[in-house]
Amino acid sequence: MFSGIYNTGIVTFQFLMRFAAQFNPKARLWVEGRRNWANELTQKLAGNEAPIVWFHAASLGEFEQGRPVIEAFRAQYPDYKILVTFFSPSGYEVRKNYDGADYILYLPADTAENARRFIQIVKPQLAFFIKYEFWYNYLHALNTAHIPTISFSAIFRPDQLFFKPYGGFYRTMLRYFNHILVQNQESVGLLKRIGITNVTQAGDTRFDRVAEVAAARKEIPLAATFKNSHPLLVVGSAWPEDMAVLIPFLNTFDQPLKVIIAPHEIHDDEIERWRLQLTKPSVRYSEALADPSLIQPFTQSLIIDNIGMLSSLYQYGEFAYIGGAFKQGLHNILEAATFGMPLFFGPEYDKFQEAIDLLREGAAFPVGNVTELINSFSKQYSKPTKAALISRAYVQRNIGATAQVMEVVKQFMNERAKREKS
Incomplete structure (x- = not known):
């Protein structure tokens, strides 16, 4: 029932964005950036034989928050290709030429078919969602494909739907994550209260990013x-x-x-x-x-x-x-x-x-x-x-969250290496 309501909401949102695109420049970018996405993505990945990891950010702020992890992953696992997606034009349009990623594009709207095709085309070995991003169909598709999925720099509050008596559908999204790294102890407690224990209090990777930016000012x-x-x-x-x-x-x-x-x-x-x-x-x-x-x-x-x-x-x-x-x-x-x-x-x-x-x-x-x-x-x-x-x-x-994220990544990468040898 709730998944049907959710999917109807996604379709309605797409319709409203197409309507707004007639007179709103940002909405126009949102719509145009997703047009023929499957063909564009297939062409970008043509000939690639390297494994891919996928990072998703809502917008520019979340991307900057995740950037230390993206760059740490690149340094530690240079044989992997990195794909970055954005929900918002304010992220994509500013960072579409970011040289720390191999592929950068808009995240297609979160329909079941889009999510299935996206995962089928990309075949990510590992997926990261930065801070606030919870997309049901993508998380479900990743879970179905047994692709390890990590949320980092997440933060939770008691008033969020995850923690309401009627929030079962939203709690399902959280259970699709293999590991959640959160900013504070309150978030750990809230997740534990609803039975989610694959959690690490790692802090906020933005501290690492602002320290890097300050050093390179x-x-x-x-x-x-x-x-x-x-x-x-x-x-x-x-x-x-x-x-x-x-x-x-x-x-x-x-x-x-x-x-x-x-x-x-x-x-x-x-x-x-x-x-x-x-x-x-x-x-x-x-x-x-x-x-x-x-x-x-x-x-x-x-x-x-x-x-x-x-x-x-x-x-x-x-x-x-x-x-x-x-x-x-x-x-x-x-x-x-x-x-x-x-x-x-x-x-x-x-x-x-x-x-x-x-x-x-x-x-x-x-x-x-x-x-x-x-x-x-x-x-x-x-x-x-x-x-x-x-x-x-x-x-x-508060510097150091990136290192903790990479420790969790290391566990998943070691498990993958063991499976490939067996």
Whole structure:
């Protein structure tokens, strides 16, 4: 019964996406990227005789979370080909040329027929699902084909359907995994309560990723010139809801402060609206790059109008505000935390373990309005060192989840080697 409802929902979702594709660019990418997927995949794999492992990520954030494992697998098992799939265009379109994988494509919609054909074409030796991805038909097809399936960096909460009295169908999905590596002890307990014990508390592989990114950070001379020894607030992945709080704050804050603002999405008209609302001078990155003289001592805000440099910009900051927690979902706060600084974000953070942890430890400060941001920031402005040390130490002590995932992988790979010899 529930599988029928689920499959009907998948078909309905596909119909709605095709309808939305007529006027929504992201929906159009979602639909077009899956057109003739079986033929495209068959052509890509033509002539390949190497075994394949499959990694699936919902979007860009989950891919970056899984990237340390992908690259560790590549290093330890170079004879395998790696296939990466994405659900969302925001992941695929950014990472479709990622050189750490041999094949990259959209995940076909989760129908029983698509799942069967996908597994039949790819013949993966091992499948990985990163964090939140639970697709019934794919998991069922993998289980039927006896393909070991691993979920890692997963995190569970009591309000999820898996743990409801009527959540039997969703619990079935979890039982299809051969091993689940979770971020925290609460997740271990929740899974144990419903009889799932093939679980390891390994932590979050994002810590490994942000440590790698920080170590490989790029120098951005224009940002250093703009900062010019002043205290600097880096605003990462800002949405309009965040700017509705930040702009009044910046207009009224009367202490020396430089601000770098990186929007979540680049829209020229939106950036210009923000500049008009800011009462203190601002400059766009592209303009200042073409003419560095536009950066004057009194220029308060540098607005980034490109994608890809945010993780390196944090190295110049004493403070960070991370966007998304008013509506869309809090973006990656660990990229900033690894450089050591007080962290500010909106009020909807309760689904993000790292935000809860850093709030508890005294390095993160959720704000719901302009007044709260002014009060919280003013307190940290005069003494940011304690929060900075806490946030940096938090990242450092949580590094190591990738190694634990690879230990589980090693067990499955050894079992496969034994079967091949027998």
